[in-house]
Each structure stands twice: as C-alpha cells, then as structure tokens.
Amino acid sequence: MVSLADLRAWNPGALNEICSVLQARTQILVHEGDDYGKTLPVEGWSGPAADDATAQHRSLMHGLDTIAAGAAILGKTIGQASDAITGVQHALTNAEELARKYGFQITDNGGVADTFAGKQAPPDLHPEDRARTHTQLVDEVAQILRTANDIDNDLASVLDRAAAGQFGTGDESTVTAAAADGMKDPGLTLPEPPPNATPAHNAAWWATLSDAGRNILIRDRPGSIGAMNGLPATDRDRANRIVLDRDYQDLHHQRDDIRHRLDGMKRSDPQQQEEYQALEKQLDALNGKIAGMDQIKTRLDQALPGQPPTYLLGINPANSGQAIVAIGNPDTAANVATYVPGTTAGLNDGMATDIGRSDSMAAKAAQLGSPSTSVITWVGYDAPQSIIPDAIDTSFADKAEPSLRNFQDGLGAAHHGAMNMTVIGHSYGTTVVGQTARDLGLPANNVVMVASPGVGVEHANQLHLDGMPQDQVGQHIYSTKAPTDPIPIMSNFDTPMADGIDPLGPDPTTGWFGGQRFDSAPSAPWTSHSDYWNKDSPSLDAMGKIIAGSKP
Numbered sequence: 115m116v117s118l119a120d121l122r123a124w125n126p127g128a129l130n131e132i133c134s135v136l137q138a139r140t141q142i143l144v145h146e147g148d149d150y151g152k153t154l155p156v157e158g159w160s161g162p163a164a165d166d167a168t169a170q171h172r173s174l175m176h177g178l179d180t181i182a183a184g185a186a187i188l189g190k191t192i193g194q195a196s197d198a199i200t201g202v203q204h205a206l207t208n209a210e211e212l213a214r215k216y217g218f219q220i221t222d223n224g225g226v227a228d229t230f231a232g233k234q235a236p237p238d239l240h241p242e243d244r245a246r247t248h249t250q251l252v253d254e255v256a257q258i259l260r261t262a263n264d265i266d267n268d269l270a271s272v273l274d275r276a277a278a279g280q281f282g283t284g285d286e287s288t289v290t291a292a293a294a295d296g297m298k299d300p301g302l303t304l305p306e307p308p309p310n311a312t313p314a315h316n317a318a319w320w321a322t323l324s325d326a327g328r329n330i331l332i333r334d335r336p337g338s339i340g341a342m343n344g345l346p347a348t349d350r351d352r353a354n355r356i357v358l359d360r361d362y363q364d365l366h367h368q369r370d371d372i373r374h375r376l377d378g379m380k381r382s383d384p385q386q387q388e389e390y391q392a393l394e395k396q397l398d399a400l401n402g403k404i405a406g407m408d409q410i411k412t413r414l415d416q417a418l419p420g421q422p423p424t425y426l427l428g429i430n431p432a433n434s435g436q437a438i439v440a441i442g443n444p445d446t447a448a449n450v451a452t453y454v455p456g457t458t459a460g461l462n463d464g465m466a467t468d469i470g471r472s473d474s475m476a477a478k479a480a481q482l483g484s485p486s487t488s489v490i491t492w493v494g495y496d497a498p499q500s501i502i503p504d505a506i507d508t509s510f511a512d513k514a515e516p517s518l519r520n521f522q523d524g525l526g527a528a529h530h531g532a533m534n535m536t537v538i539g540h541s542y543g544t545t546v547v548g549q550t551a552r553d554l555g556l557p558a559n560n561v562v563m564v565a566s567p568g569v570g571v572e573h574a575n576q577l578h579l580d581g582m583p584q585d586q587v588g589q590h591i592y593s594t595k596a597p598t599d600p601i602p603i604m605s606n607f608d609t610p611m612a613d614g615i616d617p618l619g620p621d622p623t624t625g626w627f628g629g630q631r632f633d634s635a636p637s638a639p640w641t642s643h644s645d646y647w648n649k650d651s652p653s654l655d656a657m658g659k660i661i662a663g664s665k666p
Contacts, residue, residue: 116262118255119222121199121206129196137189140182140293147178147289176284183282183296184275191272191301194326198265198302201324202258208321209254216247224259226251242581243532250314250527257308257318264305272301304331313344313524320345332356340428343524347425347445354426355414361431362407369400403431405463410437413469422476422487424469433496435461439469441476442488444525449479449534451489451661452522456541457505459497468493471647475538478658487661494521498542505567506605506617511546518546519554526557534663538562541601541643544569544593545618551577560660563593563629564646564653567605568618574628591629592660593622594653596642599634632656632666 154171156164206220213220217230217239226248235244275281281299286292304327307319320328320342332339332353339345340353372393381390407429414424421441428438437460444450453475455468472489479487495514498504518537525535537558539547548569550556555578563569571577574588582590595602606621623631634653637645646653656666 116259116266117222118206118220118224118259121203121258121262124199124203126196126199126203129192129199133189133193133196136185136192140185140189143178143182143185144289144293147175147182150178151175151288175289178289179282179286179292180279180284182289182293183286184277184279186293186296187272187281187299187301188276190297190299191269194302195265195269197324197326198261201327202261202265202322205254205261205318205321206258209251209258212247212254213251216244218244218248218251220251220255224255226255246526250318253312253314254318254321257315258322260308261305261319261322265302268302272299307342313520313527316342316344316524317527320349336360340426341430343520344527345524346528347427347440347443350427351425354429358407358410358426358429361429362404362411365400365404365407365431369397369404372397372400402462403435406435406437406461406465407431409463409466409469410439413439413466421473427490428494429461431461433460434499435493436495437461437465437493438490438521439465439472440488440490441469441472442486444488444490445528446530447486447488448532449484449487449536449661449663450525450529451475451479451487451536451538452492452518452525453489454492454518454537454539454543454546455497456539456543456545457498457501459493459543460499461493465491465493467644471540474647474649474654475657475661478654479661482655482658482662482664484658484662489661492518492521494518495546505542508545508549508570508618510542511549511570514546515550515554518550519556522557534559534661536560536562536661538564538657539566539569540564540646542567542618544622548577548619548622551579554578555580558590559663560590560592562657562660563591563622564657565595565599565601565643566593566622567601568616568620569622570619572620572627574622588628589630591622592632592656592666593627593629594632594634594646594656595621595623596634596645596653597636598639599642600639601643630666 154168210220213226217228217235219227219229221227281296282292283295286295304323305319308315311319328349332349336353336356340350340357342350376390376393379386379390381387410426414426417424423443425440425443427440428436430436453472458464459468468491472491476487476489494517496510498507498510504510522537535558537547537556544563544566545568547561547563548571551561552571557580561577561579574591575584577587577591579587579590602621605618606616608621608624620627622629632653634646635651645651648654659666
C-alpha cells in the first residue's frame with residue numbers, strides 16, 4: 115500500500131527522463147530490428163546452413179518483436195505515470211494548504227489532525243466551517259491514496275507483464291508492427307470515481323487526476339462528466355458543450371425524419387389522421403427543444419457587452435428536457451444563487467426567458483454591491499407542463515428533491531473559499547425548493563419564494579437550512595407575490611384554518627407562515643406572474659439584495 119510519505123517522495127521528473135530515454139532507445143531498436151529483419155532470406159541460398167540461419171533469424175526476430183512491444187508500452191506507461199503522479203501530488207499540496215488554513219495537519223498515515231486540539235481556535239475560524247473542512251479533507255485524503263495506489267498497481271502490472279514478454283504476439287511482420295501492437299495496451303487506466311459517490315467524493319476524485327486524464331474523460335465520457343455534481347464548472351461546461359452539440363444534431367435528424375414521414379402522408383386520410391397528429395405533436399416537441407438549445411447556444415457564445423460568461427452545467431433532451439445554465443462562475447463567485455423555474459419550464463423556447471431572469475438578478479446583485487456573482491437557471495428536473503392537472507401534483511417536486519439537493523451540495527464541493535448561497539423558486543419551483551428544504555434540507559443562507567402556490571409546509575420552521583438553528587430559519591425565508599397574480603390567488607385559501615388542505619401548502623407570504631415578505635409591483639393579471647423580474651421592479655431589487663447578502 116502506498117502511504118502519503120511514499121507519494122511525497124515520488125519523482126515524476128525522474129520518470130520523465132526514463133520515459134525519454136526508453137522511447138529514444140525503442141526507436142533505435144525498431145529501426146535496427148527492421149533492418150535485421152530484411153537480412154533473410156537470401157536469394158539463391160538453400161540447404162542445411164540456410165535452414166539453420168532461417169530458424170535462428172526467426173527466433174531472434176520473435177525476441178525482438180516481444181522486446182519492442184514491451185519497450186513501447188513501458189515508455190507510454192511511464193510517461194502516463196509521471197503525468198498522473200503530478201496530478202495526485204498537486205491534489206495533496208492543495209489539501210495540505212486547505213488543512214493549514216483551517217488549523218489541521220495531514221499526517222503521513224493519512225489522518226487529519228486538529229492542531230487546535232485542546233485549545234481555542236481563532237475566532238475567524240467558524241466551528242461549522244472547520245467541521246465541513248475536516249470532512250472534506252478526510253474525503254480528499256482517502257481519494258488521494260486510492261488514486262496513488264491505482265497508479266502504483268497499474269505501473270507494476272505493466273512492468274511485470276513486460277518482463278514476462280506478454281506484449282505483442284512475437285510473430286508480427288516487422289519490429290515496427292510489434293511496437294505498434296504493444297502501444298495498443300492502455301497502460302495506466304484512469305481511476306473511476308468511488309461507487310455511490312457524493313459530490314464531495316466526485317470533487318476529490320477529479321482533483322487527483324492530471325490535466326491529460328481529465329481531458330481524456332471529457333472527450334470520451336462527456337455525458338457522465340457534464341452531469342457530475344462537485345466537478346469544476348469550467349470542466350462541466352466543456353463536457354456539456356460536447357453533449358449539446360451532439361444532441362442538437364440528433365434532434366435535427368429526428369426532426370428531418372418526421373418531416374419526411376409527414377410529407378408522405380395525407381392528413382385528410384381517415385386511416386392516417388391519428389398517426390399524422392401524433393407525428394405533428396412529436397414535431398412540435400422537437401421544434402421546442404431545438405429552439406431551447408438555440409437560445410442556450412446564443413447565450414453561451416454571444417454574450418452582450420458587459421454580460422458575464424456563461425457555463426453549461428447540464429443538458430438533457432429527454433422527456434420535457436432539462437438544462438442548467440450558470441451566469442458567472444459559481445466556483446469562484448462570492449454570492450451564488452440557484453433559480454428554480456416552475457410550470458412549463460424545460461428545454462423549450464422559454465429558456466431565453468429563464469436565462470434572462472438569471473442575467474437580470476446577477477446584474478442587480480452586482481449593482482447592489484455583490485463583489486462577484488453567479489446566478490444559475492436550474493431546470494434540473496422534469497417540471498409540470500400544464501397547470502391542470504400537472505401543477506397541482508406534488509410528484510414532480512417529489513422526484514426533483516434529490517436532484518436539487520445533490521446539485522447544491524455539488525456547488526459547495528466545487529467552490530473555492532467562502533460563499534453566500536441563495537435558492538430562489540418561482541411558481542411550482544417554490545414547491546420544489548420548499549419540499550427539498552423540508553425533506554432533505556438545503557445548503558443555503560437564504561431561500562426566496564416568488565408567486566408560490568405552496569411550498570409543502572404550513573410554517574417556515576418546518577423548512578431546514580444546513581447549519582442553521584430551526585428557530586432562526588424563518589428569518590431567512592423570503593417570499594413575494596403581486597396582488598394581481600392569479601396563480602397564488604387561485605392556489606391558496608389564505609386562511610390559517612385551511613392551511614392543511616391546500617394541495618401544495620399555504621401561501622408563504624401570509625403573516626402566520628413565519629417568513630419574511632417583500633413587495634412586488636402590481637401589474638396586469640395576464641402578465642403579473644412573469645413581471646417579478648421587470649427592470650426597476652421592487653421584487654427584482656429585493657432579490658438582488660438577498661443574493662448580494664443584504665436584507666431587502
């Protein structure tokens with residue numbers, strides 16, 4: 115087993131030198147071996163001596179083929195090992211720096227010792243931050259040792275197999291071909307993330323990989339890497355852009371196929387009407403998803419002057435479609451907000467509206483003093499697509515709860531430094547946010563409910579925010595509704611006597627709910643459910659203040 119002391123002593127520079135020498139000598143071996151291979155047969159030479167020479171020649175060529183195959187894969191593997199060791203040593207250095215910052219020390223046997231044991235920690239080191247950091251360090255050190263052992267075992271395996279002559283067949287037509295056969299072996303394999311990994315485990319695993327290893331995984335597994343909570347936003351964005359382009363082309367092919375099928379049918383034919391209508395419905399859905407992708411691509415690639423960069427943290431065209439788009443980098447922002455839209459949200463032509471709301475909130479928070487901000491449009495669940503019957507059903511929120519909790523945990527695992535976190539729900543999105551906070555808790559400093567049909571609880575103290583005493587939760591639950599908004603009006607009884615029978619729970623803006631309320635400007639009933647993000651509206655101003663870490 116590899117220890118941290120072993121890992122610290124590993125010298126990737128020495129491996130690089132060995133790799134260079136080995137590759138150079140392998141080239142000489144291949145060149146000279148191929149020249150030797152051409153020495154026989156000699157035209158016109160036959161008889162016992164010729165037969166003996168041919169047999170010896172064949173035996174030597176078999177040995178050269180085996181040596182060349184082994185030397186080729188050894189050069190490749192030692193280079194991989196040097197690269198991999200650099201990655202895992204870098205992860206250890208970062209972990210040790212984090213440990214020192216919070217008053218811990220990583221021991222040679224992989225333990226995490228408290229340097230303030232029996233003493234009072236400095237007042238700027240909050241106990242909850244230290245506890246969270248200790249857990250993070252334990253996860254990171256465990257993964258560092260797993261990766262180091264994986265490197266050691268893979269390299270030892272290649273060395274043993276090369277010594278035993280197990281690379282190549284020994285019967286290749288040339289030494290060049292033998293070396294190429296040896297190179298087909300993968301050499302070092304990239305370590306897999308731990309089974310049933312949490313976002314913190316994912317972050318620790320990714321941190322131990324080299325840049326080359328990460329690039330390979332992003333290239334070969336963009337779907338799984340892009341969806342992995344806890345990984346850096348920049349890496350998830352790279353992976354998800356690959357997925358976006360791939361799915362975009364696939365949806366176009368599907369649409370072309372349906373159009374071709376419709377062109378060959380007659381809508382007026384009674385025998386074809388049902389199939390024709392079903393295909394038209396599929397075509398409408400495909401057009402909506404393609405439009406949604408177009409809107410995402412526009413914001414990713416064509417930011418307006420002054421707009422922050424955008425990161426694609428998730429994309430999935432299945433069902434009604436899901437997409438997660440961050441305005442600003444959530445890994446480095448001091449203030450991070452997750453915005454959860456409601457009914458009709460999905461990968462459709464409404465994506466521009468939801469992304470635009472995130473842009474507006476990020477800009478308002480910056481205007482109100484946020485030093486760095488990221489606001490994320492999180493459509494990471496299958497949202498209800500109709501008010502009746504879908505939006506009165508809690509099952510959509512039930513299924514969304516673990517996804518939202520996991521995503522929020524991933525933001526914390528990938529973040530650098532302190533962070534103020536806000537979660538904002540709109541309409542049915544408030545039900546998703548409320549139920550998640552009720553059942554799983556949310557890592558958030560504040561929660562905002564906009565135009566809520568109900569959040570799944572009768573009182574704010576039934577919600578849970580990580581690390582916050584229950585008697586203080588209500589001070590961090592904010593809500594608003596426009597007086598003309600029909601959704602809260604139609605979906606709530608607005609009397610404490612009926613709170614228990616509201617389908618999704620009572621209106622959180624009521625005085626008896628126990629949260630904090632802020633104002634929204636009245637507007638026309640047919641637009642009021644969407645007007646909370648209008649420029650200079652009091653509701654947008656209040657949300658900007660909350661995101662920036664101040665009171666509305």
